Amino acid sequence: MSTPVKKKGKFATVLSIDGGGIRGIIPAQILAFLEAKLRELDGPDARIADYFDVIAGTSTGGLIATMLAAPNAENRPLFEAKDIVKFYLDNSSLIFPKNSRDNILKSFTYNVFGGPKYDGKHLRAVIRQLLGNLTISQTLTNLVIPAFDIRHLQPVVFSTTDAKLNAYKNALLSDVCLSTSAAPTYLPPHYFETKTAEGKPYTYDMVDGGVAANNPSLMAITNITRHIYDGEFQAVDLNPMEGSRMLVLSLGTGIPKHEERYTVAKASKWGQLGWILNNGATPILDIFSDASSDMVDVHVSTLFQALRRQDNYLRIQEDELAGEAASLDVATSKNLDTLVEIGKSRLKKPVSRVNLDNGRYEPTQGEGTNEEALTKFAMRLSEERKFRLSPIESS
16 A cells, blocks of 8 residues: 655745743733634634644743644643643742742842852743653654753754654753753753763753744744755745745744833943843843844845745734833733733734834734734635645646
8 A cells, every 4th residue: 555645735834932931921822812713714623733834932932832832642732822821820920939039139149149040940840740751753743942052052953853863852842941941040051861872871051042042933944944955844845945935923022112121321330240130130131132033033024025925924023011021030910911911912013024224113004913914824824734634636
């Protein structure tokens, strides 16, 4: 009996989710809306992982990506998108406890003399319990998650495809999640080991993926490109970086208002400590992560705009965060509720794109709201999946 031929798709599909601590609630809220639309189109069993060839996530985005792509006992996604917000509401205050955040002396001592702001015990416990012995090779679609190895001072990209090809890259999903979310000064670095094909130990000394790629959109696209070359990506016949045949949804976790955060007048008075810790914030990390996210958006936007296929790339980013909502770790009930409402309200705002001249997000004309754009995006994802599942026409 011959093996059935799998039908090639028309578009490679990518979902990317930025890092941003508790602000992960914002993209989680948007994903709940998208999955609801997919269910309206294709029935109650529709899940995000069914529609994307690659799901990439950094830090908190890596946690979300894993919850969407990891299998449960029935080999379906571990979480429905609508349940991810509840996960944040239930666990954020335990991951980022108020007593560690508000104890100024303790915070100063940890940040200056040793140890992170939070011990990470609850995060480790809940991630280990949630993911058990699942490895990254077992995910339901190709997962791509960056982290950074401080021993070798180089980024490490964990992916499902690489894990299937190389034994030492087939890490436990829990270790991948704890690595990509180990934000310097906030949570402890994460050490773990895997085995090579010969059974030798392979070590990882990891910190947050945001150090390398807080916005993993470009990393997800280049993952496809890489595996086009080696023949491992076969879902669609396309050329590397062929933006006209990619559908990319990129979700940010929000950035502060332009006038909200730091100024030259303030920064000129900072010493080394001031750049690391300033009124409870971490300027150097904020600057690195926002710069990383924005530069990737500029690169990807340039690719799609040059091809005049802007509609193939949808970036949803809240750019007016203020006060505690802009923090990574203020996990009060009030702030968590605020972030939920920000996610909902972002859906009602007009589609925005980065202005390639000034780097600012600006509303576009004639494209409607993010809610309307996501509804159209869901229709395109549904059409692509139905095309792939339709019978192959005989020649």
